[in-house]
Amino acid sequence: MVKNALQAQLLKAGLVDKQKAKKLSKQAAHEKRTGDSNEAEMKAKIAQEQQEKQARDQAIEQEKKALLQEKELKAAIVQMINQHKIGQTDGDSVYQFIDQNKIKKVYINQQIYNALVAGSLVVAKDNDSYAFLPKPLADRMNSKMEGFIIVNNSEKNEQITEEEDPYAAYVIPDDLMW
Known part of the structure; x- marks a missing residue:
């Protein structure tokens, strides 16, 4: 006898046999009694996902702040002009x-x-x-x-100083007549 509707569907589809279904239901009952489920792993995974989401949200917020500051600075410069x-x-x-x-x-x-x-x-x-x-x-x-x-x-x-003068090597004659 199958206790779970999902197990019944899996049996009908031929993906699991009766022994495997029985073993899974016993394992689920054992986890329920002892509390040895994957809750700790799931909680850790959820916490990690929340931290990643928080980091992404902070990065987006920083980007928005930078854009806002740039807009304010442009407005201030236009006002100064x-x-x-x-x-x-x-x-x-x-x-x-x-x-x-x-x-x-x-x-x-x-x-x-x-x-x-x-x-x-x-x-x-x-x-x-x-x-x-x-x-x-x-x-x-x-x-x-x-x-x-x-x-x-x-x-x-x-930028142009006497040392960098491109015509410094050329001598200008004193007696030049125009």
């Missing part, structure tokens, strides 16, 4: 620079042009347009997050 950009830049001088492999041209006044060439001002991306910012502010922004500063001529001015 809007607050500190130089207004009244319209003029007759043309300043050209490269932005994403495209040559861009802006019309600015001569004072802004001279400051850009000297390196005391930089060009920063301001949504769809460009803003002119003081160099110290640009350095602070660049230390926090790169990608907003497009033109920084002070770096170019610092």
Whole structure:
């Protein structure tokens, strides 16, 4: 006689015989009486799965926090650009620079042009347009997050020194007549 519906189905399917079914039912009854079941293994396995799930959840949470911090930082930098950009830049001088492999041209006044060439001002991306910012502010922004500063001529001015001058070996004649 089979005590379990599953055992009856297995017997009908021919997957187990009567002796095997009897042995399994006796083993189940013995485990029930003595408490020697696989509960300890199952509890350990469940605990391990919970720890793994917790670790995955923490990793996802860390990623979300990092994305949120990056968004906040971008918003703060955009706000700094809007607050500190130089207004009244319209003029007759043309300043050209490269932005994403495209040559861009802006019309600015001569004072802004001279400051850009000297390196005391930089060009920063301001949504769809460009803003002119003081160099110290640009350095602070660049230390926090790169990608907003497009033109920084002070770096170019610092790179070329007298020791690295490519024309240092050429002598300029004193008596050159034009």
